[in-house]
Amino acid sequence: MLLDHLAIESNGVPIYVQLRAQIAAALGRGALAPGARLPTMREVAVALKIDLNTVQRAYAELERDGLITLTRGRGSFVTHTPPREARAGVRETADRLAAQAAAQARAAGIGLDELTAALARLKAAR
Amino acid sequence: MLLDHLAIESNGVPIYVQLRAQIAAALGRGALAPGARLPTMREVAVALKIDLNTVQRAYAELERDGLITLTRGRGSFVTHTPPREARAGVRETADRLAAQAAAQARAAGIGLDELTAALARLKAAR
DNA sequence: TGTATTGTATGGTAAAACTCATACAATGGC
DNA sequence: GCCATTGTATGAGTTTTACCATACAATACA
Incomplete structure (x- = not known):
């Protein structure tokens, strides 16, 4: 499960940057197949004990980069055509x-x- | 020259963190031999168009980690490797x-x- | 149709990061 | 001794990050 591989360190790197990097790396590694569902923003927020808005920012930038798609009410999913x-x-x-x-x-x-x-x-x- | 290998990106990572990481990585690759002189804080600040205090913070943390030594009036130098x-x-x-x-x-x-x-x-x- | 789920958005607060300006202090060379 | 160089320090002001609380909007499903 992706949630188990997520961890926030206090390195001076902003939390949303760490989260974005970790998810992006996981996708690039193929840890989640295209079309697979990501954990809910709220799930991530609770699991990592961070704010929902912080998770939302990371997810939003991943969507802007074409790695995932967000659909209100359904969830977040890995894009079928991820950037090279x-x-x-x-x-x-x-x-x-x-x-x-x-x-x-x-x-x-x-x-x-x-x-x-x-x-x-x-x-x-x- | 080390200055040429330094570049700040606007990816959300704090500038002093990027600078610290890049200098540390350069030292790890052996770009500067132990005892070699680093560019002046002011040189870095001017070259990268960032503030002197930001450079100072990066240098200070590199010194705290034992990677470099700072001497007022002389400059900054790569620490010598301790005996085995x-x-x-x-x-x-x-x-x-x-x-x-x-x-x-x-x-x-x-x-x-x-x-x-x-x-x-x-x-x-x- | 209702209702829970999930993403989206806003306003307020605190802390950190960054910049700018200025000044001090140690070193080395003339 | 004088002075330029270089690291060290401080304070003010702006921007960014992160948290908290709350609410809205689209989707899925019983």
Whole structure:
């Protein structure tokens, strides 16, 4: 379920931006098939303990970008013809995050191999 | 030059967050060697047409994370890598950094697998 | 037809982000 | 010692984000 993969961090990044990015990435990954129904705005608001208006803003921008369609009374659905660039930004973002982590590691005297091992441990702990 | 790799987008992410992330990523890719001098806060502010205080906030957080050191009158410099056996808690530190990176990735909709793959790409690119 | 569901919209409040202007303080070079 | 450079700091004012409460409008369904 998509709701389980959503989580808001207090990084300085606005909540609606985080939400928009996470849903966009999930769609680009194919986690939800075209035509599939997204969780209700109210469901997301309750689950993440954020405001309905904040969710609405994220959903509205996803619709503006052509990723989802909103229909009052019915719900929100994945578009059947998603834009190509949906998947493009994911790799860029991942590379940027990896480089950031590498910088932190170097400053702490941690090698890339040790960081990789730590990531593997984290993955195993789930 | 680092300045050329900096660009601010109007995507809702606070400017100081974008700047901090981009500089950190550049350091992680090895764009600047340890000990190298960063562009002046004022240079960045002028080049990106943003406020000096905004740059200062980004630089300050990079210093708090140990990535750079700030010296009044001299400038900002990439911190030197500490000696390898300097600390006993290498593993704990690595785990902490990994968890941090994972949280950042999660906020951006990036999964552990994608982050690991990106880290492998970065390692290969050296 | 009625009614619950779901997206859409508005007004008010608080906090954060950003800019602008100005000033202070340490460093290095003349 | 003088002075330009560079980081550090403060305060005022505007914009953006987020929350809360409330209400409206379209859809689906018993």
